[in-house]
Amino acid sequence: MRKVPLAESLRIIAQGSLNWLVKRPIVVSFEVTDACTCYCKHCDHGGPRDTSHNMKPSDYRKYMEVLRPCVVQVSGGEPLMRDDLTEVVRNIKSESGLPFIILVSNWSEMTVERYQELRRAGVDEFCVSLDFPDERHDEFRGLPGLYRHLSEIMPKVSALGYDDVVLNNCITAANVEEINRCADKAAEWGVNINYSAYSPRRTGCKDYFLNTDDQKAILERGLKRLKERMNGTNWITNTVSTLDATQAYFNRGGAPSCKAGLRWLVVTSDGHLQPCSMQFKRYSLHEQGRMVEEFTQNNTCDQCYVSIRSYLDKSFPQLLRENVTEFFSFKKSSAFRSGNSAAPAN
Numbered sequence: 001m002r003k004v005p006l007a008e009s010l011r012i013i014a015q016g017s018l019n020w021l022v023k024r025p026i027v028v029s030f031e032v033t034d035a036c037t038c039y040c041k042h043c044d045h046g047g048p049r050d051t052s053h054n055m056k057p058s059d060y061r062k063y064m065e066v067l068r069p070c071v072v073q074v075s076g077g078e079p080l081m082r083d084d085l086t087e088v089v090r091n092i093k094s095e096s097g098l099p100f101i102i103l104v105s106n107w108s109e110m111t112v113e114r115y116q117e118l119r120r121a122g123v124d125e126f127c128v129s130l131d132f133p134d135e136r137h138d139e140f141r142g143l144p145g146l147y148r149h150l151s152e153i154m155p156k157v158s159a160l161g162y163d164d165v166v167l168n169n170c171i172t173a174a175n176v177e178e179i180n181r182c183a184d185k186a187a188e189w190g191v192n193i194n195y196s197a198y199s200p201r202r203t204g205c206k207d208y209f210l211n212t213d214d215q216k217a218i219l220e221r222g223l224k225r226l227k228e229r230m231n232g233t234n235w236i237t238n239t240v241s242t243l244d245a246t247q248a249y250f251n252r253g254g255a256p257s258c259k260a261g262l263r264w265l266v267v268t269s270d271g272h273l274q275p276c277s278m279q280f281k282r283y284s285l286h287e288q289g290r291m292v293e294e295f296t297q298n299n300t301c302d303q304c305y306v307s308i309r310s311y312l313d314k315s316f317p318q319l320l321r322e323n324v325t326e327f328f329s330f331k332k333s334s335a336f337r338s339g340n341s342a343a344p345a346n
């Protein structure tokens with residue numbers, strides 16, 4: 001994964017440190033639409049939705065002025081369904097280069113031209129869902145042809161050389177045996193990969209959670225192999241501590257001490273603040289303080305370990321140490337996918 005340039009790293013760290021102290025969110029996830037092109041088995045967002053109350057691109061500027069996060073996720077639903085997504089991104093990005101913008105998307109509507117346009121508008125990282133390293137991805141996502149589209153566009157985008165695409169593999173009982181094969185696919189396509197964990201909270205379905213000792217042992221073996229393949233590089237973008245915490249989440253059936261609402265929050269498509277995408281208590285833009293008092297300080301929910309949590313549940317020193325040494329450009333750049341680091345799993 002491309003290292004963040006030094007000047008930008010310093011701006012992100014300065015803004016992040018300030019937000020940590022004054023209890024503003026480090027990361028804001030804008031769900032820019034509830035509609036989606038897919039019907040994923042693990043998600044409650046599938047299919048068309050009423051989009052008439054979606055915020056306009058210019059509304060996002062006001063949210064940025066109040067919340068001032070250093071990292072923004074642009075997500076959904078499927079954000080690429082919005083024809084004005086480039087304008088949304090332009091309104092989120094400030095002249096200083098902040099925030100660091102991550103577009104979280106299934107890429108069904110992505111083209112090489114649109115990728116370049118979104119980069120120019122200010123997207124720093126493209127996070128693309130991949131559940132299986134073959135056509136089972138289409139079946140899981142309810143969208144025929146999606147995997148083929150990904151396998152055609154990924155090498156073309158990778159060849160442009162920006163090194164800003166990260167596959168996101170959400171680990172479920174259905175795909176736990178495939179995590180290293182998904183890494184093989186990332187290496188073949190010339191992109192990076194990140195792992196996150198299934199939460200039953202979205203749909204109420206426990207079948208995709210790792211419920212058996214057998215499934216947990218498969219995960220342990222798979223993660224061990226992934227850690228060997230990381231080998232000091234960052235093409236697998238998780239930290240080792242995050243992979244360990246993912247295993248612990250599945251083993252104990254939850255992850256306590258969630259800081260949703262405080263360290264990060266969600267802005268819904270119609271402009272409400274929510275603690276996270278799976279807690280539907282809604283607040284207005286200027287009510288983050290009330291959300292922290294009412295929700296975060298009393299929150300006992302431990303039902304997910306999604307990426308945003310896995311990065312922000314850490315102590316501030318750990319967060320700084322891991323990000324400074326593993327993502328930002330204070331250290332030697334990684335030998336991306338060199339040597340044996342991306343050797344196929346089997």
Ligand SMILES: C[S@@+](CC[C@H](N)C(=O)[O-])C[C@H]1O[C@@H](n2cnc3c(N)ncnc32)[C@H](O)[C@@H]1O
Pocket residue numbers: 036042043044045075076077078079104105106127128129168170196197198199200201202203306
């Ligand atoms: C809600 S989607 C929105 C963006 C886009 N539609 C996509 O799929 O990438 C964001 C991420 O949440 C993940 N996700 C969906 N349902 C989940 C669940 N029940 N537990 C954990 N992650 C989930 C998806 O796999 C995806 O990587």
Ligand code: SF4
Pocket residue numbers: 036037038039040043044045046047076077078106141
């Ligand atoms: S995971 Fe993403 S692509 Fe799948 S239904 Fe949910 S929002 Fe849509």
Ligand code: SF4
Pocket residue numbers: 201258259260275276277278279299301302303304305306309
């Ligand atoms: S653990 Fe936290 S982020 Fe996850 S669903 Fe519960 S409140 Fe939301």
